[in-house]
């Protein structure tokens with residue numbers, strides 16, 4: 001029986017990370033609250049089932065905060081997203097971070113459920129922020145999941161403890 005395992009992203013994965021971001025998020029950059037991230041230049045973890053890559057998470061540590069910049073489980077409902085978040089939480093704690101945070105958009109109600117079920121709480125709402133993101137990332141679509149217009153950033157966080 002196959003088993004999904006995680007490993008850190010390496011320089012050899014950069015082209016694959018770029019391609020995944022373009023395919024799933026429309027561009028290889030991610031814009032968060034006016035900041036541009038390049039996931040292919042960030043640390044992260046890849047989930048693999050044998051030779052097949054089945055998930056990716058990238059993150060950015062700044063001071064004592066760790067931001068999840070991208071998360072994709074390429075097979076859903078099998079625990080891959082949970083494994084990837086857990087791996088970043090551990091990396092953040094090992095790096096001495098006090099806060100793990102991320103943003104999602106108002107259309108992504110599945111992600112909102114996923115993160116809240118994993119201990120994240122809402123920390124901020126930036127209404128209309130995506131119009132500003134579109135200036136930096138013009139390929140960002142107008143319409144998102146479930147036909148919902150993509151408008152707002154929702155920031156979620158969890159405070160990290162060793163326990």
Ligand SMILES: CC(C)(COP(=O)(O)OP(=O)(O)OC[C@H]1O[C@@H](n2cnc3c(N)ncnc32)[C@H](O)[C@@H]1OP(=O)(O)O)[C@@H](O)C(=O)NCCC(=O)NCCS
Pocket residue numbers: 070071072073074075076077078079080081082083103104105108110111113114117
């Ligand atoms: C949101 C996303 C990352 C979740 O990843 P996932 O791998 O489907 O999530 P998991 O499988 O770990 O958990 C989802 C559900 O499946 C259940 N599950 C976990 N392990 C499971 C398993 N082995 N078998 C069946 N179900 C399982 C979990 O209980 C969970 O349900 P819950 O939320 O009620 O607890 C994924 O759907 C995704 O990539 N979405 C598109 C990109 C995206 O929106 N990313 C987030 C951007 S902010």
